[in-house]
Amino acid sequence: MSGTRARSGGRDFTAAVADTASVGLSLFPLGISFGVLVVHAGLSWWWATVFTAVIYAGSLEFLLLGLVASVTPLGQIAVTALLVNMRHIFYALSFPLRQVRPLGRVYATFALTDEAYALTAGGRARSWSSARILWMQVLCQGYWVGGATAGALAGSLVPVTLHGLDFALTALFVVLTIDAWRAQRDLPAPLLAAVSFALAALLVPGQLLPGAMGLFTAALLIRYALHRRATAGSQQDALDGPPQHPVPAPASPSTATAAGPATAAASASASASASER
């Protein structure tokens, strides 16, 4: 009996190694650069392990380095975490959590990163066992934590300060902007974001990040309200956004109305994380 189980367990692990190979190739090197940045920020090397193992949300960890370095108030960190990771709300729509055994679901939701979502998207994981899904997530986190720890150790052993390494974060967000743009090609959104940022820089320079994100969210909600009013006369419910929705949301009833306290629920990004694709 146990032999059979061990054999099938081994198969699940092997399958998960293959599932995660491509993701690992990007997670590990980006983990290394995160680890180096942790040491450059003046923190002990093991904070790289703590950040990546405990928070486990790549783009937030990169941002957090800058925030904690300037001892940003915890409230602002909370708002940033909320806005940057809001997109995860929509992963629940398609992630095969029901296939995971009940105890494993605690970890499966904790480790539901962009990569884990991407690897199970499109019904690919419909036949995966509980063990295969969990191994996939454990391996993804392993690459990320391993890379960050290796980078931080290397960074603390080799006392060479590389100027300009923090540009990795800028490059990461530039890349994610391009990816998000490719997914939607909605020009007003980045324009509104740029204007929001400029306004926030003028009006609330001390609260630049939450200010810009708040203004951008408000601008989108106004745009949504205008869009709704413009299409209110037609029978066609135009609220669901363009048809090529990046989040595999199920068809909503055509009577859908703006429901509930969704104002704060602003999805941050379809594709953010320390590593992408």
Added chain:
Amino acid sequence: MPTPLYLAAAVAVSTAITWGLRALPFAVLTPLRRSAVLRYLAFHMPVGIMLILALYTLRDFRPTAWPAALPTVVALAAAVGLHLKTRNAVISVLGATAVHVLLSTFWAAG
């Protein structure tokens, strides 16, 4: 310099919010599906939020401070160019960062 206690609190806050955002929706899926405004935001926000984050990382950048601005300008062009060409985040990020490190070490410092 942040204290260990502050760092631990920042990690705890970030973890709680991130995990909550990942786990709670499984309990309240139906209202989420019905919320048209949420889906509108989910569709239109990502590119804007990412752009704001990119701009935020450049908040201390002064384009008029020539030639100190050069490494950033060139590295930005490298990031955009590499990503449009390769569509590979690792190549684009590591390539652009390497350009920035090399230029700011040998150009700005030298």
